[in-house]
Amino acid sequence: MFPDRLRKVCVISLDGVPGTLLRAALADGWMPALRALWDEGGEARLRSTLPPLSSVAWASYATGTDAGHHGVYGFVDRVPETMRQRVLSSRDVAVPAWWARLGQAGRPCVVINVPLTWPVQEMRGALVAGFPAPDMARGAHPPELAARLAAAGYLVDPDPRLAGQPVAMLAELRRAVEDKRRVALELLEEPWVVFHLHIMATDRLHHFFFQARTPGNPHHEAFRGLYELIGETIAELVTHLPRHTELLMLSDHGFCDLRWELDLNAFLADEELLYVREQGMGPARVMPESHAYALTPGRIYWMRRGRELGARLTEAEIPALADRVGQSLEGLRTPSGQHAIAEVIAGARAYQGPTASLSPDLVVLPADGVELAAGWDGGALFRPAQRQGGHTLEGAFVWARGRRLRDGAIPDVTATLWARLGMEAPPVFSGKDLVAP
Numbered sequence: 001m002f003p004d005r006l007r008k009v010c011v012i013s014l015d016g017v018p019g020t021l022l023r024a025a026l027a028d029g030w031m032p033a034l035r036a037l038w039d040e041g042g043e044a045r046l047r048s049t050l051p052p053l054s055s056v057a058w059a060s061y062a063t064g065t066d067a068g069h070h071g072v073y074g075f076v077d078r079v080p081e082t083m084r085q086r087v088l089s090s091r092d093v094a095v096p097a098w099w100a101r102l103g104q105a106g107r108p109c110v111v112i113n114v115p116l117t118w119p120v121q122e123m124r125g126a127l128v129a130g131f132p133a134p135d136m137a138r139g140a141h142p143p144e145l146a147a148r149l150a151a152a153g154y155l156v157d158p159d160p161r162l163a164g165q166p167v168a169m170l171a172e173l174r175r176a177v178e179d180k181r182r183v184a185l186e187l188l189e190e191p192w193v194v195f196h197l198h199i200m201a202t203d204r205l206h207h208f209f210f211q212a213r214t215p216g217n218p219h220h221e222a223f224r225g226l227y228e229l230i231g232e233t234i235a236e237l238v239t240h241l242p243r244h245t246e247l248l249m250l251s252d253h254g255f256c257d258l259r260w261e262l263d264l265n266a267f268l269a270d271e272e273l274l275y276v277r278e279q280g281m282g283p284a285r286v287m288p289e290s291h292a293y294a295l296t297p298g299r300i301y302w303m304r305r306g307r308e309l310g311a312r313l314t315e316a317e318i319p320a321l322a323d324r325v326g327q328s329l330e331g332l333r334t335p336s337g338q339h340a341i342a343e344v345i346a347g348a349r350a351y352q353g354p355t356a357s358l359s360p361d362l363v364v365l366p367a368d369g370v371e372l373a374a375g376w377d378g379g380a381l382f383r384p385a386q387r388q389g390g391h392t393l394e395g396a397f398v399w400a401r402g403r404r405l406r407d408g409a410i411p412d413v414t415a416t417l418w419a420r421l422g423m424e425a426p427p428v429f430s431g432k433d434l435v436a437p
Ligand SMILES: [Zn+2]
Pocket: 016, 054, 203, 204, 207, 391
């Protein structure tokens, strides 16, 4: 066996890439260098988190736990006592990331572009923050690296407002990947035991251009071109890895074609459970006589007396309300006649742990073809989808070079990473090593 002190692991993650899409692309001759690599390893299915969202999924990967422990249930959350909406950051992740644990054990890491790592925390090694990263000054560690990236105009993620300008958006997605490639090749020279490169551009590409995966679409060449660029980036990186480096690849959720958008706050208003005032931002607009409100994606909260500001709903009233809302949701049909909702899951069942008190009371999973919104302006229950692709719970993949893997969930990848390093998993890790004996 290779000595523990020399073990190294490289992880490459592709946000929102379904295993089926990647396999089909490789079979069709896309990314030939990646194809050769792919055939040297084993693939398995990976279940995403509840909700299946990048911030939740990558916090689960970073910490080896679920949201009931790390406390990240979305990109935004609310403060129930004030009903203020807040954007989450690395400070909200309530369990140390694996790179912090390794740093404490004297082992440096390089981590590039993993979501919800801004502002960067003190660590051993180098970290470049992923989305959302409002400024580069606190977007990389060490500070010299942050200054260098800021001066070079390093692009974390394209401006989503470019979605209406496809050519500009596609060019920015390429630039975002090229910037990752440059910084990854540079940081490969630093000391590390785990090197993680995350590619976010695939998630953006799928949200705005998912239909372009099919030949004949006007943006098909650009869609394929971005995959080719990512394939070249991975192949180049892998060529430069030290010998005997363990190599893992994964995605964090699947994707489906969208047809409809369903506004859960419009649903709650139709059910006479939500009343919204004119002024304020997000949940601050919920009037105290309301019984429920929603945040994206698919998070419903009761206006619990003693929890939400001014709320009147008692604990005794909640079970009957939960049954009624669950049944109404599961009965919803899209304007084209399909079921709109795949499943409604009670938060108390989905989340246990020290931060479960922050969790949604219901997690709503849409049927394929439906994206869940939570508007505040009295919009329609259904409208045609604004984006081409949406997240799915199933469909993500995990792959390891020279290994056979079992199907699993996101925290299992952290346990797998730990096992490759020959380290004993911390008690808070909830996953299992996916490598089949
Ligand atoms: Zn996404």
